[in-house]
Amino acid sequence: MSDSKNSDKAFPGFSCPMPILNHDTVQLAHGSGGKLSAELLDKLFLPRFGNDTLNRLEDQAVLEMPEGRLAFTTDSFVVDPIFFPGGNIGDLAINGTVNDLAMGGAKPLYLSVGFILEEGLPLEMLHAILLSMEEAAWGAGVKIVTGDTKVVPRGSCDKIFINTSGIGVVPDGINLSASGLKVDDRIILSGTIADHGMAVMTSREGLSFQADIESDTAALNSLVEDMLLVSRDIRAMRDPTRGGLAATLNEFARSSARGIVLEQDKVPVNRKVQGACEILGIDPLTVANEGKLVAVVPASVADDVVDTMRHHPLGREAVVIGKVVKDHPGVVALKTGLGVSQILDMPVGEQLPRIC
Amino acid sequence: MCLAIPGKLVEIYEEAGMKMGRIDYGGTVNRVCLEYVPEIEIGQYTVVHAGFAISIIDEEEAARSFEAWREYNDAALRAGPYRYGKAADEEEGQR
Amino acid sequence: MKFLSEYRDPETARRMLAEIEKIVTRSWVIMEVCGGQTHAIVKSGIDQLLPREIRLVHGPGCPVCVTPLETIDRAIEIAGRPEVIFCSFGDMLRVPGSNRDLLTARSAGAEVRIVYSPLEALEIALNNPDREVVFFAIGFETTAPGNAMAIIQAEKQGLKNFSELVCHVLVPPAITALLSSDDNLVNGYLAAGNVCTVTGLGEYEGIAEKYRVPIVATGLEPNDIIEGILMVVRQLEEGRAEVENQYVRSVRYQGNIPAQEAVARVFEVSDQKWRGIGMLPDSGLRIRKEYGDYDAARRFAVTDFDVNEPEVCISGTILRGLKKPDQCPAFGTECRPEHPLGATMVSNEGACAAYYKYKPLMAS
Numbered sequence: 001m002s003d004s005k006n007s008d009k010a011f012p013g014f015s016c017p018m019p020i021l022n023h024d025t026v027q028l029a030h031g032s033g034g035k036l037s038a039e040l041l042d043k044l045f046l047p048r049f050g051n052d053t054l055n056r057l058e059d060q061a062v063l064e065m066p067e068g069r070l071a072f073t074t075d076s077f078v079v080d081p082i083f084f085p086g087g088n089i090g091d092l093a094i095n096g097t098v099n100d101l102a103m104g105g106a107k108p109l110y111l112s113v114g115f116i117l118e119e120g121l122p123l124e125m126l127h128a129i130l131l132s133m134e135e136a137a138w139g140a141g142v143k144i145v146t147g148d149t150k151v152v153p154r155g156s157c158d159k160i161f162i163n164t165s166g167i168g169v170v171p172d173g174i175n176l177s178a179s180g181l182k183v184d185d186r187i188i189l190s191g192t193i194a195d196h197g198m199a200v201m202t203s204r205e206g207l208s209f210q211a212d213i214e215s216d217t218a219a220l221n222s223l224v225e226d227m228l229l230v231s232r233d234i235r236a237m238r239d240p241t242r243g244g245l246a247a248t249l250n251e252f253a254r255s256s257a258r259g260i261v262l263e264q265d266k267v268p269v270n271r272k273v274q275g276a277c278e279i280l281g282i283d284p285l286t287v288a289n290e291g292k293l294v295a296v297v298p299a300s301v302a303d304d305v306v307d308t309m310r311h312h313p314l315g316r317e318a319v320v321i322g323k324v325v326k327d328h329p330g331v332v333a334l335k336t337g338l339g340v341s342q343i344l345d346m347p348v349g350e351q352l353p354r355i356c
Numbered sequence: 357m358c359l360a361i362p363g364k365l366v367e368i369y370e371e372a373g374m375k376m377g378r379i380d381y382g383g384t385v386n387r388v389c390l391e392y393v394p395e396i397e398i399g400q401y402t403v404v405h406a407g408f409a410i411s412i413i414d415e416e417e418a419a420r421s422f423e424a425w426r427e428y429n430d431a432a433l434r435a436g437p438y439r440y441g442k443a444a445d446e447e448e449g450q451r
Numbered sequence: 452m453k454f455l456s457e458y459r460d461p462e463t464a465r466r467m468l469a470e471i472e473k474i475v476t477r478s479w480v481i482m483e484v485c486g487g488q489t490h491a492i493v494k495s496g497i498d499q500l501l502p503r504e505i506r507l508v509h510g511p512g513c514p515v516c517v518t519p520l521e522t523i524d525r526a527i528e529i530a531g532r533p534e535v536i537f538c539s540f541g542d543m544l545r546v547p548g549s550n551r552d553l554l555t556a557r558s559a560g561a562e563v564r565i566v567y568s569p570l571e572a573l574e575i576a577l578n579n580p581d582r583e584v585v586f587f588a589i590g591f592e593t594t595a596p597g598n599a600m601a602i603i604q605a606e607k608q609g610l611k612n613f614s615e616l617v618c619h620v621l622v623p624p625a626i627t628a629l630l631s632s633d634d635n636l637v638n639g640y641l642a643a644g645n646v647c648t649v650t651g652l653g654e655y656e657g658i659a660e661k662y663r664v665p666i667v668a669t670g671l672e673p674n675d676i677i678e679g680i681l682m683v684v685r686q687l688e689e690g691r692a693e694v695e696n697q698y699v700r701s702v703r704y705q706g707n708i709p710a711q712e713a714v715a716r717v718f719e720v721s722d723q724k725w726r727g728i729g730m731l732p733d734s735g736l737r738i739r740k741e742y743g744d745y746d747a748a749r750r751f752a753v754t755d756f757d758v759n760e761p762e763v764c765i766s767g768t769i770l771r772g773l774k775k776p777d778q779c780p781a782f783g784t785e786c787r788p789e790h791p792l793g794a795t796m797v798s799n800e801g802a803c804a805a806y807y808k809y810k811p812l813m814a815s
Contacts, residue, residue: 358485358486358487358590358591358593358594358643358645358646358671359487359671360593360645360648360671360701361455362453362454362455364453372604372607372608373607374600374604382453389568389570389597389600391600391709391713392596392600392707392709392710392713393707393709394709401453401454403645403648403701405593405594405597405645406540406567406568406569406590406594406597407567407568407569407570407571407597408568408596408597408600408710410593410596410645410648410649410701410707410710411648411701411702411703411707413454413700413701414699414700414701415700417699417700418454418699418700420699421678421699421700422457425463425466425467425674425678
């Protein structure tokens with residue numbers, strides 16, 4: 001079985017030719033630590049992620065660290081489908097962990113990557129995922145310094161799961177924390193909401209949509225860097241992933257025991273995304289984002305921060321969407337188009353399309 | 357109940373003997389069964405519920421009610437932008 | 452989006468609200484029987500903007516909420532069979548039966564798939580000839596034509612592995628039941644626009660006349676609803692009780708005839724139990740004998756379930772407008788969206804869930 005073929009079936013992000021391997025699909029033996037594992041490593045992984053630290057192939061990465069406090073985070077990625085418009089599970093796994101570091105004001109440096117592969121996963125698909133991981137890591141300026149691959153029998157996982165952990169360094173003087181919100185602070189959103197969640201939902205099998213909605217998956221660390229240059233007094237940042245903007249603002253309100261007022265009209269929603277949300281009966285405020293951030297900043301610097309963000313490609317639509325108030329501590333109030341204030345609650349569970 | 361959203365018919369085709377169409381909702385396009393609006397033509401707006409077009413929007417009637425609203429509403433322009441849920445029109449303009 | 456955003460313009464809303472305030476001279480109770488309207492009312496805060504004289508009552512307008520417990524239990528039992536792919540609108544997945552919901556059934560191994568249209572369920576049946584595909588056909592008159600079409604198509608294509616578990620409810624019998632009860636306090640109705648789009652207005656005329664209530668077929672966007680309320684109030688103030696049409700862009704007097712014909716071909720009117728209300732005569736649809744092969748309830752011999760609703764729940768009283776959700780002792784404590792006790796908390800469209808989610812912000 002050496003007739004490994006490069007079929008015409010292109011996966012998004014697929015640009016380098018697929019190396020010749022002895023199989024078309026992932027075999028249990030690819031995770032055995034034996035010959036096939038070595039082949040996978042040599043032909044697929046190292047050419048993508050290779051750097052001095054990783055190439056040493058020790059059981060651990062030994063790292064040089066610049067001055068500053070260490071930021072450390074981990075996240076696992078299990079998205080379905082694994083390829084969606086605008087990205088795939090690979091760049092998502094890199095950007096997600098980079099963003100978690102960046103939201104703490106850290107400069108992301110090193111990542112670990114752990115793969116759990118389902119037996120039978122086309123190697124071509126894995127290759128396409130690795131390519132976009134390489135590109136994402138390069139774009140974010142982080143190195144993948146250690147990794148692991150396991151293969152599980154067919155049916156034990158859904159094609160591919162990825163865990164990434166990340167280490168970054170927080171410069172002195174930066175202290176971002178959701179507990180630090182002060183009354184009259186402004187809430188800034190970096191752009192349109194709900195793009196990622198709706199891109200994934202409308203590309204799921206079974207729902208007969210053609211939405212061309214692209215995921216917003218992106219690494220936000222350079223945007224954060226620009227923002228911190230404007231003001232080191234930024235109180236807190238979060239990327240509104242699962243649970244969307246509604247969940248993030250509720251987290252802010254609860255951690256700080258302050259009230260938050262969100263102006264519904266100010267929240268930008270992409271036209272197509274709005275359409276898809278309408279059809280499926282989903283509130284964009286509760287839908288996941290993968291390349292947006294919410295920042296809480298002192299009122300005095302809000303305009304400068306927004307202005308700087310708008311000069312960054314990932315913050316072009318940055319806008320103040322609300323503020324911190326002393327009323328209703330721990331609660332987010334949504335001011336509707338009609339001027340009525342209501343409680344915006346933490347979303348309950350997964351968003352399901354509805355007809356009623 | 358019964359979420360039903362207006363969209364514009366952009367294509368008519370046949371599938372398994374059924375009259376089907378593609379409906380555009382401001383950029384998101386969806387496959388919809390047209391069996392219950394047999395007289396519909398491309399370019400018309402229809403109300404869609406759970407994958408079925410259930411009526412053709414009467415644009416004249418809609419225009420008439422806007423006219424009535426406009427009387428209530430001479431100050432609408434002063435209300436300023438209303439982005440949430442309205443992003444479509446800002447780009448789409450009037451037909 | 453055209454024909455959507457125009458109906459959300461806040462300035463128009465304010466103007467119409469001012470008009471309502473101008474013409475109202477006494478207290479009126481108005482009921483909407485449409486979960487989508489309930490949702491829009493609480494979400495946009497219309498109820499808080501109306502003059503004090505107008506009280507809105509959220510009627511049994513959510514087919515998900517009124518689906519009886521035993522039907523959900525039955526669905527879960529069928530979904531759990533190894534040969535079955537169970538397809539449902541997303542709405543039903545979190546609605547609890549006696550002790551679990553379809554999502555939990557899925558985690559226990561049942562193959563439950565979310566579909567957006569009944570035709571998608573049909574497609575799944577076509578692609579999985581060795582499996583039994585069951586579609587959970589719930590809804591009001593708006594959804595029935597689609598569910599009927601899936602069966603008509605299944606027959607036409609000779610699909611043997613497709614069936615529907617039907618729980619269809621009809622609006623006019625519910626309104627009639629509410630109006631004829633002794634404790635009725637509703638003065639006027641907003642009829643669900645998308646239901647009327649299918650059924651037309653004829654059926655409502657008899658009700659308006661017999662019970663002397665204005666009924667206005669109303670769309671689902673905030674400004675539709677405010678205009679519908681304005682039209683009802685105007686009738687009430689002028690002493691009229693007529694059927695009027697606010698949702699003119701979609702509702703024709705005779706309704707959608709091809710849709711009505713398809714429904715009549717596949718379904719017949721039957722008595723139906725409503726969760727929170729009870730058995731109402733001629734208030735539901737069941738599959739006709741000729742299409743019995745497509746009836747999942749027949750295809751899968753399911754035992755009868757003996758179920759009890761929690762005693763503390765007052766959803767029946769809420770559905771009739773006699774009480775507001777926050778007057779229930781369990782509201783927000785024992786009974787929450789993630790742990791609903793009764794009909795009105797189970798779906799987003801239910802009055803209690805809508806109240807819980809968008810409860811007016813108490814200024815502190």
